[in-house]
Amino acid sequence: MPHAWLLSGPEGVGKATLAWHLTRELLAGPEPGEPCHDPDHPLFRQVASGAHPELYLLERSGGSAQRSEEILVGDVRALLERLAATPTLPGYRVVMVEEADRLNRNAANALLKMLEEPPPRVVFLLVTRMPAALPATIVSRCARLVLRPLEEALVAEAIVEILDLPPEEARRLASLAGGSIGRAVELATSGFLESYADVLEVLAGAEASGDTIAAFASLRELASDRGGWRGFTLLGEILRRAVRTEAGMPPAVELVPREREALAALAARHPLDRLAGLWDKLQAFARRGERLHLESSQALIVILDEMAGGPGRRGVGR
Numbered sequence: 001m002p003h004a005w006l007l008s009g010p011e012g013v014g015k016a017t018l019a020w021h022l023t024r025e026l027l028a029g030p031e032p033g034e035p036c037h038d039p040d041h042p043l044f045r046q047v048a049s050g051a052h053p054e055l056y057l058l059e060r061s062g063g064s065a066q067r068s069e070e071i072l073v074g075d076v077r078a079l080l081e082r083l084a085a086t087p088t089l090p091g092y093r094v095v096m097v098e099e100a101d102r103l104n105r106n107a108a109n110a111l112l113k114m115l116e117e118p119p120p121r122v123v124f125l126l127v128t129r130m131p132a133a134l135p136a137t138i139v140s141r142c143a144r145l146v147l148r149p150l151e152e153a154l155v156a157e158a159i160v161e162i163l164d165l166p167p168e169e170a171r172r173l174a175s176l177a178g179g180s181i182g183r184a185v186e187l188a189t190s191g192f193l194e195s196y197a198d199v200l201e202v203l204a205g206a207e208a209s210g211d212t213i214a215a216f217a218s219l220r221e222l223a224s225d226r227g228g229w230r231g232f233t234l235l236g237e238i239l240r241r242a243v244r245t246e247a248g249m250p251p252a253v254e255l256v257p258r259e260r261e262a263l264a265a266l267a268a269r270h271p272l273d274r275l276a277g278l279w280d281k282l283q284a285f286a287r288r289g290e291r292l293h294l295e296s297s298q299a300l301i302v303i304l305d306e307m308a309g310g311p312g313r314r315g316v317g318r
Helices: 015-027 042-049 073-083 105-116 136-140 152-163 167-176 181-189 192-205 209-222 230-246 259-268 272-292 297-308
Strands: 004-008 055-057 093-097 122-128 143-146
Touching (some): 015 042, 015 093, 015 122, 055 073, 073 093, 073 105, 105 136, 152 167, 152 181, 167 192, 181 192, 230 272
Parallel strands (some): 004 122, 004 143, 093 122
């Protein structure tokens, strides 16, 4: 058994879920099996509550209201002190780092020393969607387990079971999820398809910038919990699908009724290079806004205004 594992892959594909399954197997001892994965099993309940004596969580310090943005070196040193104590049970001890990319430089260096000289019978499980954010020295000390995006059919099957959705709706959501069950669930619970239908209908029929007010309201409602930036995901999807339609490759799965007609109407007002320029501009706005924690309203208005206009409108540059 390698003493350290790095589980990586896109968000929502089950990295942490798998890590917790591995944790229960390791803590169950030499005769693991299905019982430790039963929610009614004592070990399952101990792990879920963080009360197992040989489970060590390395996470950001502070409560939910004042939680630090990073895992700090003090958190790693506190972990080292706990691991120095004599184990209370035979078998493996498990260190879970569910947000490994949150380690700051000093914390990462302190953890590296532990990985280079690991305590006996300790297994480190590091989970991240951004392995490049970790120092190469830490990555090199870990066995790698890369989780790939899932097939659309599997994502659709999963969200039918999780959310009890009609199969056709699950198939539409799965086509947007990029192989991520977590993303498909988020799209379903946020009302993405309903907002998509509203915004696409407005943009397909808009002839002037003032016609986009209703579309802007739908985007803001969709993204109210994240300052509006989730609206860029929806707008980007409309542009991406309009580009494909204009290029003669319409989407295989319609997200909403008569979508292909609405995309064709939108694409008819803009040449292909202009649609691509708008998409590029949208991505630049989104990257800059999230990095600088900017409010998204003005950026959304700019893009919607340009999408409502005809080919002669200015301002499509980067």
